[in-house]
Amino acid sequence: MAFDYDLFVIGGGSGGVRAARVASATGAKVALAEEYRMGGTCVIRGCVPKKLMVFASEFNEAMSDARAYGWDVPDGTFNWLEFRGKLHAELDRLEGVYRRLLDGSNVEIFDARATLKDAHTVTLSTGQTFTAKHILIAVGGRPSVPEMENAGLGITSNEIFLLDELPKSILIVGGGYIACEFAGILNGLGVEVTQYYRGEQILRGFDGEARGLIADQMKERGVDLHCGVNILSMEKQGDQICVKGTNGVEKLFDQVMFATGRSPNTQGLGLEEVGIKTGRKGEIVVDEYSQTNIPSVFAIGDVTDRVQLTPVAIREAMAFVETVFKGNPTAVDHELIPSAIFTQPEYGVVGLSEEDAAAKGPIEVYVASFKPMHHAFAGRSDRVLMKLIVCADTRKVLGCHIVADHAGEMIQMVGIAVKMGATKEDFDRTVAVHPTMAEELVTMKAPTRTA
Structure with a gap:
């Protein structure tokens, strides 16, 4: 059977782009479809903008330190809109870099949502249909929001970079790394930060001594951290959100941010119709070579819920190309990842x-x-x-x-x-x-x- 492409990649994040480029370099005919923006979670709404916000938030403390070291530094004020403009200009630049890398690698780009029709066929939201010898799913994940009344009043890490103004106060719900990172960022930018986490200590799964020290230091820096507390209800009151907690406290916040985990982006992808196995969270089940139970379909990155880190997705992409296009079966080593x-x-x-x-x-x-x-x-x-x-x-x-x-x-x-x-x-x-x-x-x- 003659296919339109040797490889069709669904998803333009770090893993998908790397796989497409490297596979094309072997002489394969490759296409990639991305429904939103090239660069994925890491570049557009994750690692990169977050780290730039971390840098911005640290200057408040740095100015205080500078005075202690003898510098005559006045108290500064943070201009969110000026920062946000520069932030989005940088993200636009990086997205352009990703597109040029794909263009330079002779990868055909489709700015459309792709879904699976069968083991060798994808359908685009434009109505086009293409066949491919191999299909690689690299659609990443999305923030999870708890099922509760008025949950839509809250935002997630996706929206935090798009705010028209910084809130004066915010409640962050969650105790994982995303919740704790944004608690520190917003606190450093002058926002009054409260954090609720239902567990007994933040950063579950990490070293207990390290978790304890980080929690203590966050509190000392001004984050109002409460462990063993969850939201009972939330409702709109004027321009604010009234939140009732399981600790008996009722308080008004300008914003509520949910950082309560991430889910694989597999809904509506056509996996069930094709017969691809998924796990409890909707993650695509793959073997050590990133192959699904359908031999022509592979998956890498956060959509597989193995290790949700950008460099891991890139490693999985490289291993996929070695395995499928270079005839060198290569399993990704997920042990001892710093x-x-x-x-x-x-x-x-x-x-x-x-x-x-x-x-x-x-x-x-x-x-x-x-x-x-x-x-x-x-x-x-x-x-x-x-x-x-x-x-x-x-x-x-x-x-x-x-x-x-x-x-x-x-x-x-x-x-x-x-x-x-x-x-x-x-x-x-x-x-x-x-x-x-x-x-x-x-x-x-x-x-x-x-x-």
Whole structure:
């Protein structure tokens, strides 16, 4: 059978664009359909705009520090509309870059929604139908909103970048990394931030000691954080939203933001009609090569709900091309992936938490917690956490946790060592870089505790 394309990619995010470009470079005839904007969650409504907002929010504290260091710096005021204009101009530029990369790779672009008709056919919202030898689904995910009355009064991380003005007050609902990141961002921009999380501590699944320190530091910076609390009801009152919490508090907010998880973007995609298996959350079930139960259809990125990180989606895209178009079956290694959470303070992590490591066998835990020089001189009470989890038998470093400014930059380097199987003695043999925060990672000689 002759197909219109060797590969049809559904979704123009980081994973889909990379797969399309690299597959085309092998000589394959490739098309890609994107219904919204090229770049996906990361570029348009996720990592990139969020990180730019993180940068913006940190200047308030930086100006205070500058005065402590002898600079005559007046109190500044943040102009949201000026920032938002520059932010969207940057996103437009990046979207243009993605389009030019695809054009330069001879990938045919369709600005339309694509759905599956059968194992080798896609239908576009324009009415066009195309066949392809292989179909790759890379449609990502979307924010989830709880099922409750008047939930539509709230916004999500998608809308936060589009606000016409910053609210004076906001309630953020959730305790994951998105909720905690935006609590820090908006607090830094001068918004009165309240955060409700139904669990006992924020950042569930991460290291308990790190979670506790981040929660304490968030509160100290001004975030009104309440764990063990959820929304009972919300209703419009004038220009504000009246929220009743399970803690018995009734309070008015200018905005309510739900950061209560993300769901795979599989609704209305035609998966059921084609017979593609999905999981409990609607995620597409794939094997280690990103192949679905329909041999011609593959899926990568957040839509598979494996590891929801942009670099992982890109790795999965590269592995897909190696497997399908280069005849080199390649499975993605999802173990020991370093990551950063851009809370304030920042959190970098690779490997196991203390709790998870202890459940697997005997461990040694090395911890350093201290006031960093920069903050101590400025009179701030912020503390840094450096933590290594070590297997007592093999001496391998099973996990590293850093809560500090620029923790993301540090954990990228540590991730290389941990991925290589470095032992605690390898860390010990490394000469410290002084004076730095990171030197603590190689100067902790005695375990703080064992488990």
